[in-house]
Amino acid sequence: MKDGRFLTLGIETSCDETAASVVADGRFVMSNVISSQIDIHTAYGGVVPEIASRKHLERINDVIGKALSDADVTAKDIDLIGVTYGPGLVGALLIGVAAAKAMAYACDIPLVGVNHMHGHIAANYLEHHDLEPPFMALIVSGGHTEIVNVPAYNKCEKLGGTRDDAAGEAFDKIARVIGLGYPGGPKIDKAAKEGDPESAAFKRVYLEPGSLDFSFSGLKTQALNYLNQERMAGREINVNDVAASFQEAVVEVIADKAVMAAEKYGQKRIVMAGGVASNTRLRALIAEKAGAKGIDVLKPSPILCTDNGAMIASAAYYAYKNGEEPTLELDAVPGLEF
Amino acid sequence: MNILAIETTGKYGSAAVINGAGEVFSAISTEEMNHLKGMMLLIDEALREAGIDKSELTHVAASVGPGSFTGIRIGVVTARVMAQMLDVPCVAVSSLEAMAGRVLDDAVSKGSLYVVPIINARRHQTYAGVWEAEFTSDYEHKALSPVMEEKQYMIEDLLKELSSMIAKLEAEASGRAQSLKAMLGNAVYFTGDGIDAYKEIIESSLPEGTYVFADEELRYQHAESVTEIALKRAMAGKVLGYNELMPEYMRLAEAEQRLKAGTLSERIRKPVQI
Numbered sequence: 001m002k003d004g005r006f007l008t009l010g011i012e013t014s015c016d017e018t019a020a021s022v023v024a025d026g027r028f029v030m031s032n033v034i035s036s037q038i039d040i041h042t043a044y045g046g047v048v049p050e051i052a053s054r055k056h057l058e059r060i061n062d063v064i065g066k067a068l069s070d071a072d073v074t075a076k077d078i079d080l081i082g083v084t085y086g087p088g089l090v091g092a093l094l095i096g097v098a099a100a101k102a103m104a105y106a107c108d109i110p111l112v113g114v115n116h117m118h119g120h121i122a123a124n125y126l127e128h129h130d131l132e133p134p135f136m137a138l139i140v141s142g143g144h145t146e147i148v149n150v151p152a153y154n155k156c157e158k159l160g161g162t163r164d165d166a167a168g169e170a171f172d173k174i175a176r177v178i179g180l181g182y183p184g185g186p187k188i189d190k191a192a193k194e195g196d197p198e199s200a201a202f203k204r205v206y207l208e209p210g211s212l213d214f215s216f217s218g219l220k221t222q223a224l225n226y227l228n229q230e231r232m233a234g235r236e237i238n239v240n241d242v243a244a245s246f247q248e249a250v251v252e253v254i255a256d257k258a259v260m261a262a263e264k265y266g267q268k269r270i271v272m273a274g275g276v277a278s279n280t281r282l283r284a285l286i287a288e289k290a291g292a293k294g295i296d297v298l299k300p301s302p303i304l305c306t307d308n309g310a311m312i313a314s315a316a317y318y319a320y321k322n323g324e325e326p327t328l329e330l331d332a333v334p335g336l337e338f
Numbered sequence: 339m340n341i342l343a344i345e346t347t348g349k350y351g352s353a354a355v356i357n358g359a360g361e362v363f364s365a366i367s368t369e370e371m372n373h374l375k376g377m378m379l380l381i382d383e384a385l386r387e388a389g390i391d392k393s394e395l396t397h398v399a400a401s402v403g404p405g406s407f408t409g410i411r412i413g414v415v416t417a418r419v420m421a422q423m424l425d426v427p428c429v430a431v432s433s434l435e436a437m438a439g440r441v442l443d444d445a446v447s448k449g450s451l452y453v454v455p456i457i458n459a460r461r462h463q464t465y466a467g468v469w470e471a472e473f474t475s476d477y478e479h480k481a482l483s484p485v486m487e488e489k490q491y492m493i494e495d496l497l498k499e500l501s502s503m504i505a506k507l508e509a510e511a512s513g514r515a516q517s518l519k520a521m522l523g524n525a526v527y528f529t530g531d532g533i534d535a536y537k538e539i540i541e542s543s544l545p546e547g548t549y550v551f552a553d554e555e556l557r558y559q560h561a562e563s564v565t566e567i568a569l570k571r572a573m574a575g576k577v578l579g580y581n582e583l584m585p586e587y588m589r590l591a592e593a594e595q596r597l598k599a600g601t602l603s604e605r606i607r608k609p610v611q612i
Contacts, residue, residue, distance in 0.1 A: 043597060050407065050591035057411050061422050061580055075423055091408055094374050098412045102419035105378045106392060328378040 002077040008320075009067065009078045009103075010313025011060075013096030014088025014116050015142075016047045018059040021309035022071035022078070026317030027129050029310045031070030032303065035059045038183060045182055046172070053091035060099045067309060075107045080326075082316020085113035086336025087143070093332035101328055110326035114315045115336055116307075117144065118154050120273035122318065123300040123311035131298060136267040138258040140282070141274030142168035142185070145214045145254065147261045148338065150271070153318035156338040159261055160212025167250055168276045170216040174223055174246050178239045188243045189279050195244030200226055202249035212261050219249055247281055255286040262295050269296045278302035340390050341397045341568050342381065342420070345561035346373040346413035347405025347433040348457075348531060353380040354561035355388040355395075356569050363387035364562045373412040381416075384561075392424065397577060399429035399568035401436055401559060403586035404465035404490075405457055410585045418580040427577035429568040432586060433457070433559055434467045434488050434530075440563035441529045441552050446473050446480050448550050449523020452503065453482060456496070456532025462539075464493050464532045465588050468500070471527075490588050493536045497543040500526055504548045524550035529557050 001007065005024040012019040016037040022030040037055050041047045068074060083100035086093060097113070104111035121137050133155070137148040145162040165173070168185050175184030180191060202222055205215050223246050230237050262270050270290055276282065277299055287297045304311060320326070345352045351373040354364035365383035367376045385392060400417035403410040421428045437455035445453045450471060457465040468486035486499065504518070504525055511521040518525060528540065529552035540549065551557075571577070596602040 044593050044602065048591060048593040051593060053407070053411060054585075054587075054591065057415055057418075057585065060415060061418050064419070065422065091411070094408065094412060095415050098374060098377070098415040099419045101378050102416045103423050105381065106420045106423035328382075329375050331375040 001079055002073055006079050006317070007073060007077055008080045008082055008313040008317045009064070010309035010311070010316060011064065011081065011083040011096045011100045012119065012307055012309045012312045013056045013060065013092050014084045014086070015092060015307060016041055016052050017307040018056050018063045019307060019309040020064045020067035021313050022067055022073060023126065023310050023313035023317065026314050026321070027125055029126050030073070031067045032308055032310045033063050033067045033070060034306065034308055035063050042182055045176065047089070049089045049091050052089060053095060056092055056095035060095055064099065064103065075103065078107070078109050080316060080320050081109050081111045082114045082312050082319070083111065083330070084116045084119060084312050085330055086333035087116055088334060090332055090334040093334060097330055097332050101330060105328060110320065111328065111330065112316050112319050112324050112326055113330045114312045114319065115338065117338055118156065118315045119311040121148070121150060121156070121271065122315035123273055123304040123308070124271045124298055125314045126304055126310055127300040128298050131271070134267065135269040135271045136258065136262040136265060137271045137273060138254070138277070139274045140167045140254060140272070140276035142166060142172065144274060147212045147258060149265055149267070153322060154315060158338050160214065160257065162214040162216065164215050164217035165220065167214070167216065167254060170220050170250060171276070173220055177224065177227065178237065178242050180239065180243065185276055185279065188247050189281065191240045191243035192247045192281060195238065195240030195242070197244040197248035199238065199241035200245040202245050204249055204253050206253060212257055214253065214257070216250060247279070251279065251282040251285055254282060255289045258286060259289045259293055259295060262290065263293060269298060272297065272299040273305070275306055278305040339396045339569065339572060340394050341399055341429065341565055341572060342385070342395050343399040343401070343431070343561045343564035343568050344377065344381070344413045344417050345401040345433070345436070345559050345564050346377065346409040347401050347403055348409065348559035350558060351377055351380060352559070352561040353377065353384040354565045355384045355390055356565035357388055357390065360569070362562050362565050364560070366560065371409070373409050377412060377416055395424055395426055397427055397429050397568065397572050398424070399431055399564055400583060401433040401561070401564045402430045402584065403433055404588040405433050405559070407587060410587065414583055414585050418583050421580040421583070428580055428583040429571050429577055430583055431564045431567045431571070432488060434465065436563040436567055437529055437559060438467070438469045438482050439567055440560060441527060441556050442471060442480055442482060444552065444556055445471050445527035448527060450525060450527035450550060451507065451522055452485070452500070452526045454500065454526055454528050455530040456528060456536065457530050458532045458535040459490060462493050464491055464496060464536065465489070466491050466496055466532065493532070493539055494543070497540060501544060504544065519547050524548065526550070528552065531558060533557060
């Protein structure tokens with residue numbers, strides 16, 4: 001407690017960002033420290049779990065320390081610690097969990113585990129201070145493409161998800177093939193801005209009528225075949241055009257299905273979350289399609305879309321306020337479901 | 339001085355506290371590889387047994403490896419963050435040295451000269467070190483001094499070195515018209531889970547009667563032996579800031595090895611050629 005505000009420290013190490021943040025009253029970001037390892041993993045073309053674990057360990061103390069000092073508080077002021085305990089890379093998760101437990105024990109602070117995906121959704125509470133459930137959530141990231149009905153804080157009903165690749169994964173793969181490299185999502189987004197989204201007629205995969213699931217592997221194969229054909233025909237490939245066409249095929253289906261889900265469940269708001277939620281084309285398209293149906297679209301600013309400790313703190317705050325029991329026996333659960 | 343020590347480099351996690359009087363209190367997990375889930379409870383139990391509040395700790399020590407990478411990290415992170423939050427220094431202890439210390443009394447009583455902890459690192463690899471047990475004739479004073487570097491060895495290479503060390507001792511014994519066994523007992527004392535993995539290789543490589551294996555009660559890592567080394571180190575002022583407490587993996591990550599060797603998959607390193 002400081003100045004009458006309930007302070008939560010959020011810790012996040014599920015993949016390649018070592019992050020910690022102090023959040024007041026579950027809503028107000030007082031500090032948000034993110035130490036990214038992207039520069040290290042770029043040499044390997046993707047995240048190497050063992051290296052990610054080693055780097056998290058080297059950085060975790062300073063990241064926590066800076067989160068406290070940036071917020072101008074000390075550990076004594078912290079009322080609650082929240083930490084991501086899954087889903088994610090097990091070796092990466094356990095650094096955050098072990099650190100959180102050590103701090104909770106040393107400073108007598110209650111600790112709750114947070115589902116990383118609940119965290120992504122909670123990022124919106126930090127951005128939109130009046131937002132409360134219920135709403136429809138769209139989670140798009142490197143590992144997830146999911147439509148989730150959110151009736152209450154930290155309650156999630158999964159309505160649909162990807163049957164093969166996640167959207168971010170598909171972006172990563174195509175980015176690698178057309179030479180944009182890692183991380184694929186932001187690079188595709190940037191290249192697409194200079195390209196023609198109708199240069200290649202990539203299919204939109206909607207699956208069975210009414211389905212809220214996704215499938216991107218067929219589209220990926222089609223894109224690979226297209227690139228092959230162009231090369232065989234001796235035509236030069238315009239990277240920006242391919243990026244724009246591929247991105248459009250992905251985001252159009254996502255936007256349509258998110259709007260369909262909101263309509264079906266009578267939700268007036270779609271809340272976006274996850275790294276790919278910062279894709280500028282997806283943000284624009286979904287706003288346009290939802291707007292036409294009178295549905296609001298809320299999204300966190302890009303800094304809160306990426307993995308961060310603030311979203312974990314917010315989710316922890318609501319879990320704790322809703323009666324979640326603190327525990328020092330928390331374990332990492334790499335395959336944690338919603 | 340009240341030192342908390344954490345040991346998570348082997349199968350069973352443990353925590354121990356040593357107080358100013360040199361008394362040691364500890365708690366060890368009964369579940370294998372339960373380090374992450376169980377560590378805070380073990381620490382709490384050890385502190386309660388010792389009757390010491392965490393605020394009275396003067397140092398936090400960790401067994402920093404070698405051993406299971408994941409285990410090492412859990413122990414080191416726990417120690418680092420506890421030290422940071424309690425504002426006390428850290429002490430780093432090698433898992434191998436602690437294992438050697440754990441069996442020293444037993445090794446001396448069995449007449450062993452060389453104490454050799456071996457940790458299974460798979461595919462004939464082992465993390466190991468060799469210490470010489472030094473003791474006075476009345477066995478009152480015992481100490482260990484390193485004679486072979488702690489590092490990753492192929493078990494066969496390690497055994498070759500030990501063979502020649504045994505041969506030298508045998509030559510010395512026969513010079514005194516004695517058998518090695520009569521002069522020393524079992525010259526080499528093995529401990530650690532490397533025994534479980536490489537017992538047969540050891541038995542087929544060294545002459546019978548020249549070596550002995552630690553009993554199972556003494557064979558595996560335990561925080562109690564970490565505290566004893568930590569106490570000496572702390573008294574000598576060999577302490578670290580929490581950010582300086584680093585794991586001793588003794589091995590690069592596989593991807594790093596391949597990147598260094600230039601054998602990282604081309605597919606990963608370069609854009610795919612269509």
